Amino acid sequence: MxxxxxxxxxxxxxxxxxxxxxxxxxxxxxxxxxxxxxxHSLLDAGRGNPNWISAAPREAFFTFGHFAVEESRRVWNDNDLAGMPKRDGIAARFLNFMRKNKSEPGMETLEKMINYGITIKGFDEDEWIYELTDGIIGDNYPQPGRILRHVESVVHDYLIQELCYNEPLERKFNLFAVEGATAGMCYIFDSLIANNMLSKGDKIAIMVPIFTPYLEIPHLPRYDFEVVELMANEVTGQYSYEELKKISDPGIKALFIVNPSNPPSIAMRPVIVKGLKEIVEKSNPDLMIISDDVYGTFVENFHSLMADLPYNTIGVYSFSKYFGVTGWRLGTIALYEDNVFDKLLGQQDEDKKERAKRRYAALSTESEKIPFIDRIVADSRQVALNHTAGLSTPQQVQMAFFALFALVDKRNxxxxxxxxxxxxxxxxxxxxxxxxxxxxxxxxxxxxxxxxxxxxxxxxxxxxxxxxxxxxxxxxxxxxxxxxxxxxxxxxxxxxxxxxxxxxxxxxxxxxxxxxxxxxxxxxxxxxxxxxxxxxx
Incomplete structure (x- = not known):
C-alpha cells in the first residue's frame, strides 16, 4: 500500500x-x-492503437510471398539458400502460380490488385510483378530511395481517392515512403531546419488541440520556435474566422495541423477550409503548411488541405489506424510538384544557398537545384548515407497492397x-x-x-x-x-x-x-x- x-x-x-x-x-x-x-480487468483507452486489422491485403501479401520465394528458388536452389528473382517472363509464371493455387488465402484479392496495375495503370506486366516480387523478398536497397516506382503510382491513386475526394489535380504529388507519420514529421522538421527554411526562434502556428508531440517538438532546444496557437471551439471542434486570421501574419512561416483533429477527432468543415485558403492566398502566400491526415479515412468525403491548398501543403499520412498496422510503420510524405517549399529554396540568399550546396555536394554538381522532397530523403540518412535511404521494400509492398485493396473495393x-x-x-x-x-x-x-x-x-x-x-x-x-x-x-x-x-x-x-x-x-x-x-x- x-x-x-x-x-x-x-x-x-x-x-x-x-x-x-x-x-x-x-x-x-x-x-x-x-x-x-x-x-476489474484493465481497460486502457489511452492510446489509439486499433483492435482490428485489415486481413485480406495481409493474406494477399503472404500468399504473394510464397510466389516470390518460389521465384528465388527457381533461380538458385541449394537447400536453405536461394537466388535473386529474375524479371523476364515473371508475369506468365505468376499467372501459372495463380491457376495452381486458387484456394490460397487472399488469392482473389491478390488477382484484383495485380490486375489494377495492369489494366487500370497500364504497367508493363513483367516490370510490375517483378518490382513487387523483388520488393517482398527484400534483397535490394530501395531504388529509387524515395519510393519504388510502381508502388508510388498506386499509393498516389489511393491518396487521391481518400484525401483529395477522388478528383485528380492539375499536377501530381511526389511521395516519400516513411516509417509512419511520426517519422514523416521528424524528417520534415529536420529538413526545414537543415535547409534554413525555419530557424531557431522563428514563428510558427499550430492548430490545437493536437497530437502531443507536435506541441512538444517545436519547443525542443534544437528548434525553440515561437508558437502561435489557433484554438478550436470546445463544443464544435471547428475554428472561428478570428482564430484563422492569426495566420495572416506573414511573420508566421509554417502551420502544423492534424486533420481530423486528435482529439476531438473532428474534420474541418469546407467553409473553414475555404476561409483558411482565402487568408493564406491573400495575406500569407508563402506559408508552409504541414498537415497530418491519418484520420481522414474515417470521415466520408474527407477533404485534405493537400487538395485545397496543394501549393502550400506537404501532406503526411499513415496507414496505421485505418488498416490496423501500427507495427508495420507505414506512412508517406506527399509534396505537390509545384510547391512553395521549392519556391522558397530558390529565393534564398546566396549564403543559405552556399550552405545547401556544401551540404548536398556529394549528391549532385548542381546540388542547389535538388527539390525539397529529395532533400528530405537525403536528410533522413544524414545526406552521407543517401544511397541507403528509403523504407524497406517489403514494407513498401505491404503499403502498396493496402492501397490497392482500398482501390479495388469499389463498394467501400x-x-x-x-x-x-x-x-x-x-x-x-x-x-x-x-x-x-x-x-x-x-x-x-x-x-x-x-x-x-x-x-x-x-x-x-x-x-x-x-x-x-x-x-x-x-x-x-x-x-x-x-x-x-x-x-x-x-x-x-x-x-x-x-x-x-x-x-x-x-x-x-x-x-x-x-x-x-x-x-x-x-x-x-x-x-x-x-x-x-x-x-x-
Missing amino acids: GNYNIQRREIEAIYGKVSPFELKNRLISLAEESKEAGI RYKDLVNSICHRRKKLLFNGLGLELDENSFDASYYAQFDLLEWAEQNYGGEFADYLKDNYKPIDVLLKLAEESSIVLLGGSGFHGPKWSIRISLANLDDESYSQIGEIIHSILEEYVANWENTRE
Whole structure:
C-alpha cells in the first residue's frame, strides 16, 4: 500500500508537466495494481492503437510471398539458400502460380490488385510483378530511395481517392515512403531546419488541440520556435474566422495541423477550409503548411488541405489506424510538384544557398537545384548515407497492397465496416454517460473528448461547476478511474484541449468496454454531485 500511495503522489505531482503519454504509463501501473487487488480487468483507452486489422491485403501479401520465394528458388536452389528473382517472363509464371493455387488465402484479392496495375495503370506486366516480387523478398536497397516506382503510382491513386475526394489535380504529388507519420514529421522538421527554411526562434502556428508531440517538438532546444496557437471551439471542434486570421501574419512561416483533429477527432468543415485558403492566398502566400491526415479515412468525403491548398501543403499520412498496422510503420510524405517549399529554396540568399550546396555536394554538381522532397530523403540518412535511404521494400509492398485493396473495393465495404465500429462505440460510450449523441458528418469518432466541466454546467449549473473547480482537479478523475476501476484515460489538456476534458480512444477496446467506461465516469460525476449537495444542506 505504501508503494501504491507513493505512485499516486508522483502522478499528482507530474500531471500537466509531462507528456500525457508518459503519464499514461504511470496510470497503467496504478491500474495494474488495482486490477490485481480487485476484480476489474484493465481497460486502457489511452492510446489509439486499433483492435482490428485489415486481413485480406495481409493474406494477399503472404500468399504473394510464397510466389516470390518460389521465384528465388527457381533461380538458385541449394537447400536453405536461394537466388535473386529474375524479371523476364515473371508475369506468365505468376499467372501459372495463380491457376495452381486458387484456394490460397487472399488469392482473389491478390488477382484484383495485380490486375489494377495492369489494366487500370497500364504497367508493363513483367516490370510490375517483378518490382513487387523483388520488393517482398527484400534483397535490394530501395531504388529509387524515395519510393519504388510502381508502388508510388498506386499509393498516389489511393491518396487521391481518400484525401483529395477522388478528383485528380492539375499536377501530381511526389511521395516519400516513411516509417509512419511520426517519422514523416521528424524528417520534415529536420529538413526545414537543415535547409534554413525555419530557424531557431522563428514563428510558427499550430492548430490545437493536437497530437502531443507536435506541441512538444517545436519547443525542443534544437528548434525553440515561437508558437502561435489557433484554438478550436470546445463544443464544435471547428475554428472561428478570428482564430484563422492569426495566420495572416506573414511573420508566421509554417502551420502544423492534424486533420481530423486528435482529439476531438473532428474534420474541418469546407467553409473553414475555404476561409483558411482565402487568408493564406491573400495575406500569407508563402506559408508552409504541414498537415497530418491519418484520420481522414474515417470521415466520408474527407477533404485534405493537400487538395485545397496543394501549393502550400506537404501532406503526411499513415496507414496505421485505418488498416490496423501500427507495427508495420507505414506512412508517406506527399509534396505537390509545384510547391512553395521549392519556391522558397530558390529565393534564398546566396549564403543559405552556399550552405545547401556544401551540404548536398556529394549528391549532385548542381546540388542547389535538388527539390525539397529529395532533400528530405537525403536528410533522413544524414545526406552521407543517401544511397541507403528509403523504407524497406517489403514494407513498401505491404503499403502498396493496402492501397490497392482500398482501390479495388469499389463498394467501400471495408471503409463502411471500420467506420461503423468507431461510431457504434461512441454511441455506447455516450449511452453509458447518459447523454444523447449528436450526429456529425465531420466526426471521425476515432477519439471522444468529454469535457467534465461542460457537463457539470449543463446539468447542474455554474454553482456546481465552481464547486468542482474549487475542490477537485482533472487528475482526480483519472486517478479514480485507474484506482477503483482499472480504467486508463488521458487528460485533454495535454493536447491543449479544454483543461477539464478527458480523451477516450474508441479504437482499441471491445464494444462493451465503452458502455462500462461511460457508466463509471457518470457514477464518479454523480458522486461529486452528491458531495456538493451535502455541502449545501
